[in-house]
Amino acid sequence: MATPKLTPDQIAQVSKLVAGYISAQREKYAPRAVPLSAQQRAPLEPFFAREVIDSVRVLVLEGERVPNPDFYPMLRGLGFNNLPDQSAMGAITFCDVVVSHERLTAGLLFHELVHVEQYRQLGIPRFSDLYLRGFLNGGSYEAIPLEVNAYSLEDRFRRDPRRTFSVQAEVGQWLAVGL
Template sequence: MNNRDIMNMLMQETYKWIVGQRSVYGMRAKRIGGADRERLLPYFKSRVLDSARVALVGRIDNPPFYPRLKDLGLSVIDFREMDGITFVDCILMSKAVQRSDKDRLSILFHEMVHVVQYRYLGVRRFLEEYLAGWIKNRRDYSSIPLEKQAYDLQRRFDRGERFSVESKLGIFFLF
């Protein structure tokens, strides 16, 4: 299977997975409120925070199509080891990882950056950019441009810098 075939298969399967996970977890996910909302408000517009939901899960599961990828000899991102993942505007945070309140908020910030990326790009384009970045960078998670953006802004958040995430990402997403 060549990269184009892999990309097409991944686009179809991952899109279904994202939409399905958002549907399943979106029903039980909670709005961001209280101290978390207050801490994130300088970085995100109210409407963005209002649209996002967070669900705590025992562990983040890998997609059901992973065995097919492994059969093709592809290395995959092991989501079971992740602290969080974002499905459009529904954020899952793993309870399996013990973390301080500061670390939890940092992870939530990172996932909120992905919420803004989804808003700018839409689901399909976000997915295209994410998967193309993964394939182009030899399936290295840390080299995916959308992740690099989120981690860069997360580091700035952790240092206490003040900025608008939408403004910073708008620079990348000018059409």
């Protein structure tokens, strides 16, 4: 199943829509989101920059799901039939706000905080652009390099939470090598 080809203009437009969606969701959920608890912070602190640990806000939704972007029907009209279903994700990170549909375990939080670090280094517009291009090039959510990076660091943490490394350095190096 091939991913439809978009023109460079279309990619630029959709990239702006993605950034708008991320900013709007962040605004929407931020007022209800809270800082990490001491218990949540402890296993993550050796891996993440202080600023990430201090600035991130989390919200676990109950009886409510994150809505899919309202430009999804337009993309389906262009032939995309495997758009990542936001309402079916475990958790989603909108810049520095983590919104979850399930209980926040250390592993899940680790993954989402890698995204917070990615946003910190890239900013919302570039994050959105890379996320979209990753999806278009790879043809699926699983192939998006920003996700591959988050899953691989999350795996390292899950395999041995005592072997610490700097997520900030790992993400920086990975971005410098090129996507």
